[in-house]
Amino acid sequence: MAVPKRDASFNQLLEYSKKHLTDEESITTTYGTPVPEKDASLTVGYHGPVLLQDWFAIDQLAHFARERIPERVVHARGAGAFGYFEVTHDITQYTAACVFSEIGKKTPMAVRFSQVAGELGYPDTVRDIRGFALKFYTEDGIWDITGNxxxxxxxxxxxxxxxxxxxxxRNPKTHIRPDYDMFWDFLTLRQETTHTTLIFFSDRGIPESFRKMHGFGVNTYAFVNSEGKFNYCKFHWLSNQGIATLTSADAQRIGGIDPDYHIRDLYNAIHDGDYPSWNFYIQIMSPEQAAKSEFDPFDDTKVWPHGQYPLIPVGKLVLNRNPENYFAEVEQIGFDPAHLIPGIEPSPDRMLQGRLFAYGDTHRHRLGPNHIQLPVNCPFSIHNYERDGWGTIHSQGGAPNYHPNSFRGPENDKRARALTPHLPLNGVAKRIDSGNDDNFTQARVLYQRVLKPDERARLIQNIVTWLTPTTSILQERAIALFSNVDESFGKKIREGLNSLSLEQHVVL
Structure with a gap:
């Protein structure tokens, strides 16, 4: 059996004790009063019943029963860190957002890495999409990018x-994940999933480290400059540590030995001063280009080709501080794509439009209506007309809680108004299923031109592994789906399934 390495993540308590050798602190209750005896309840004699007046014991149990909050439905498993974003290139021609106002400007920020589907106790190395969310603490408020x-x-x-x-x-009856029939049934019925499915089963489906993977905003946003002109944009942040991935076999082995593999790696790197960093880029598309584009620029299943819309360098983000407490600063952190600052706006991206509501609503469910007042989520200042509710921290004193008023309550911001674009809208309101658009051209480019032969071989093997447990009907639908990407692709998947089936038959 492998012996765990003694590193910073193991020795955190030892480090704490060394820093507090001279501290003499008394135990207190949750409301700050000193405790005479921590490890004994108040009883009538040695064997007598515990008294209801043992307010300290009752307070401990009451708090303990409430130590957990609902875990995130999505992105439950994750790690977080803090650092800064530094502007290295001028993009004020595109946006008046304060975070980009001048070269050299540094903005404090938080980052959370996560798994999309796994729950809180899942191993880090399961095949899954990884969330990569950014929170910028700007002078204009919080700006969040909820990326992958x-x-x-x-x-x-x-x-x-x-x-x-x-x-x-998990399957709602068996409570087992993954359910291969559910997975392949949905994917083969919704062919828009093809492009991401190829990436999901490629080498990048299991990163070797949170530090060694790129990040993407995925959604399309809009920039507005100081003159009120807007362009559409996408966000990218590329790892300066390079890209590294795990094979399926290595991921399973590591997950059995160290389920906290990614969390530990990030913690130790930052603790040891090996601060991870990413270069931040944007892509820009004008409204005129969007109107003439051969693909839907607001479709999250499509990339903007770099040849047409090159990466424009913007800055660098660096992580140089670990959380002081995981629950307070990682479990309670809330990212919301609706958190936009003047100079950055939404686009007609359908996924983004839904996320503008869903993320904030999730946080109101998990953390309460005043989750934004928690220190890790809080902007530098809040002046509004919302009051009270569960978890109120900043009451705003005696300021009026209604608008308009005559008593110096906050007013509309002229700068923000000037940076709000006036977008013409027209069309008939109806439900339009966009899932039948071109779902294979970009996936074909990825398979034929981007992936190397050895990467294609591993992609096929990974797909075959996940297809094997499912029914023959779903296998045939999957083969047909991938044959639309490349005929030989589907053929090799069939050969892989037949070969695996023959091997199992021989073993039996």
């Missing part, structure tokens, strides 16, 4: 999102 380590997503309309997550979660 893949540039595209499985579905393009937010109404499909709960269905996607259901098939990636």
């Amino acid at each position: 380590n893949q540039p595209v997503f499985f579905v393009k309309d937010f109404v499909m999102f709960p269905n996607l997550i259901h098939v990636m979660k």
